[in-house]
Amino acid sequence: MWKNTVSKFAKKTLFYILITSIAIIIITPLYFLVSLSFLSSRESYQFPLPLVPAISSEFKLENGDKGYLLSIYEKRDKEFQTLIDTGNIEKISRYMKTQLNVNVSIEELENYISKLEEQNEVYFKSYKGLLHNYKTFFAITRDAVPALIRSLQVVGLTILISLSIGGMAGYAFARYVFKGKNSLKVSALFVRVFPTVAIAMPMVIILATMGFYDKPIGLSLVYSIRIIALTIWITASIFLGIPVELEEAAQIFGATRLRTFINITVPLALPGLAACAMYAFIESWNETVSAIILTQFNPTFSVVVYQSLLDASAQVNLAASGGLLMALPMVLFTLFIRKYINQMWGGTGI
Amino acid sequence: MANLKLNHISKRYGKNVLAVKDISLEVHDGEFLVLLGPSGCGKTTTLRMIAGLEEVTKGRITIDEDDITNLPPWKRNMSMIFQSYAIWPHMTVYQNISYALKLKGKSKKEIDKIVKEVAEMTDISIYLERYPNQLSGGQRQRVAVARAVAVKPRIFLMDEPLSNLDAILRVYMRTELKEIHKKTNATTIFVTHDQSEAMSLADRIVIMKDGEIVQTGTSDEVYHNCKNMFVANFIGMPPTNFAEVTITVKDGKYNLVNPDFKIILNDKIAHQLKDYNNKKMIIGVRPENIMVVDEKDAIMSVKCLLVEPQGSHQVIVFKINDKISKLVVSGETKIKPEDTFFINFKQEKILFFDYESHEEI
Numbered sequence: 001m002w003k004n005t006v007s008k009f010a011k012k013t014l015f016y017i018l019i020t021s022i023a024i025i026i027i028t029p030l031y032f033l034v035s036l037s038f039l040s041s042r043e044s045y046q047f048p049l050p051l052v053p054a055i056s057s058e059f060k061l062e063n064g065d066k067g068y069l070l071s072i073y074e075k076r077d078k079e080f081q082t083l084i085d086t087g088n089i090e091k092i093s094r095y096m097k098t099q100l101n102v103n104v105s106i107e108e109l110e111n112y113i114s115k116l117e118e119q120n121e122v123y124f125k126s127y128k129g130l131l132h133n134y135k136t137f138f139a140i141t142r143d144a145v146p147a148l149i150r151s152l153q154v155v156g157l158t159i160l161i162s163l164s165i166g167g168m169a170g171y172a173f174a175r176y177v178f179k180g181k182n183s184l185k186v187s188a189l190f191v192r193v194f195p196t197v198a199i200a201m202p203m204v205i206i207l208a209t210m211g212f213y214d215k216p217i218g219l220s221l222v223y224s225i226r227i228i229a230l231t232i233w234i235t236a237s238i239f240l241g242i243p244v245e246l247e248e249a250a251q252i253f254g255a256t257r258l259r260t261f262i263n264i265t266v267p268l269a270l271p272g273l274a275a276c277a278m279y280a281f282i283e284s285w286n287e288t289v290s291a292i293i294l295t296q297f298n299p300t301f302s303v304v305v306y307q308s309l310l311d312a313s314a315q316v317n318l319a320a321s322g323g324l325l326m327a328l329p330m331v332l333f334t335l336f337i338r339k340y341i342n343q344m345w346g347g348t349g350i
Numbered sequence: 351m352a353n354l355k356l357n358h359i360s361k362r363y364g365k366n367v368l369a370v371k372d373i374s375l376e377v378h379d380g381e382f383l384v385l386l387g388p389s390g391c392g393k394t395t396t397l398r399m400i401a402g403l404e405e406v407t408k409g410r411i412t413i414d415e416d417d418i419t420n421l422p423p424w425k426r427n428m429s430m431i432f433q434s435y436a437i438w439p440h441m442t443v444y445q446n447i448s449y450a451l452k453l454k455g456k457s458k459k460e461i462d463k464i465v466k467e468v469a470e471m472t473d474i475s476i477y478l479e480r481y482p483n484q485l486s487g488g489q490r491q492r493v494a495v496a497r498a499v500a501v502k503p504r505i506f507l508m509d510e511p512l513s514n515l516d517a518i519l520r521v522y523m524r525t526e527l528k529e530i531h532k533k534t535n536a537t538t539i540f541v542t543h544d545q546s547e548a549m550s551l552a553d554r555i556v557i558m559k560d561g562e563i564v565q566t567g568t569s570d571e572v573y574h575n576c577k578n579m580f581v582a583n584f585i586g587m588p589p590t591n592f593a594e595v596t597i598t599v600k601d602g603k604y605n606l607v608n609p610d611f612k613i614i615l616n617d618k619i620a621h622q623l624k625d626y627n628n629k630k631m632i633i634g635v636r637p638e639n640i641m642v643v644d645e646k647d648a649i650m651s652v653k654c655l656l657v658e659p660q661g662s663h664q665v666i667v668f669k670i671n672d673k674i675s676k677l678v679v680s681g682e683t684k685i686k687p688e689d690t691f692f693i694n695f696k697q698e699k700i701l702f703f704d705y706e707s708h709e710e711i
Contacts, residue, residue, distance in 0.1 A: 243434060243436065245432045245434050245436035246436050246438055246439075248401075248403050248423070248430075248432075248436070249430065249432060249436040249437075249438070250438070250449070251402075251403070251422070251423040251424050252401055252402075252403070252423045252424070252426075252428060252429060252430045252507075253424075253429060253449060253450035253453065253497070253501060254424045254427075254450050254453040254454060254501070255424055255449075255453055256422075256424050259453070263449075264438055267440045268438075268439065268440055
């Protein structure tokens, strides 16, 4: 009895340790990405990296050698650190904005400076602009917004193409008997064997002759080829799970084949189709390698984020906010589509 | 309402499998016809060909002289109840029933009226807004029936609609189906492998075996005038007891001789068998036609192996020629296992079959 309780307790403890470590492994990098995207440039190059981004900072202004000396209170060291020593007020304001994400207008600074005549030091506190990095990201990356729109276009087209073609092919594989069915089904997966980079040149040439080079439709065609293969396999098994009688019943009660497909089969296959859509979304939204090769002046968002890392002025906090911006649509789409996927286990009760 | 005719229809799967072999059948207007047979006999295939779900390899199907052989199912104006009910899980009961009506282009008001009507008739009015997974098996069955009734079809097809229900519900739904048929008077084709279901529902039973029709007739006809041994064995529960006999004529009397017993036939029956002198044949005796009698009236004595009480009656198991045989007696008869008792057959109820062809004589 006693032994039993102990072993039960031990098992439970081990289980929770395991769960927690898995959670930590998953959450830690995510947390760093999020926190990094809110850090100011100065903070992001500190070592060790601050675990929590500061919300406000305390500053000290005094007369310096070259003009005015600005220091910031470092909580970690419990002392003020010198930031900049200059007579140019505009420069101080710009420095605070770009390096510290703090918006202090020139008038305000002049106000503080005027106080310096009466006392040696002026202390003031300022709040950080939280979304500063995100604004900066859009400001410094050229054409981030159009790229975002292009990415959405690519994703939409990819989902449309791969679901309609893959879904119909999956239906055919599930319902009809024909010669070479199995080898055809396997060969659909075969297209995934080739690494994108290896077939980049022919792809560029083919798309160029089609007039689709550097266009969202060209990219989505390339993505669809890979995604269709998986869509066929997923939807085929979903359609197999829908009893044929449900379709036959619809036909007997007056629905044509197409109508049956639209009214009966598709709604019942929705969980599977949703899963496919999500897969297509993630795959085509994230894809960077083909996008770099197949676009020139009209890159997708993933390419823009990638380039922001490579820029001469590369700032990790900006890249992090770009990365988060990139993740955001996927998270939203997943949340939206989750309820359809959930039906697979909970709902329709076929 | 309609007259359905099957003209020499066949169904071939692949190269070698003949599922249905040259069947001809006429279903009259308002008739309740049951296709009965063991599994794999082609009855469901036949039904599916009538529904249009299966292509006809050879032959023609007509309704009131319209050839519907190559018509797709959605143009045939029939309705069907499936074994698995096949009600659509993503639609409410109301939507399930109204779907076909909507396709027919009926107005909202009309649809509402019909749905309420059939729901009333099948007793599911309070479930109209529910989804199928919130219903029990019996209720789903009712929805399937309501959906089939709502469209007022030319022909009703039912593919073993009761076999997924538990025993009590099955008998109950049987009565309901019969009642609905009476109300709608729709031509109905019902497929089943359950003979008691077939006998209780059918105006006419078509017994099938290996893709062919063996016998057609009313419940009484197929029970009492079995065309061959297969029918005699298949219809009736417990099945008919068979025994090989040789006919001998002695002093103008016909005798049926078996190693275990000898029966002296009366003249009326003997008359039918006059061509069979000294020939072997098979007799079939239904369990209720074997009587437990006193020693002086008996043709043989047997040892009871088992007693299966059924309440109103009991089934007694014994052996004739080392073959398990069964008889039915009233509940009061006191026979215990290991008891020896005496039996006789009701002569006028004995079925005679040819030894070679197994056909009725």
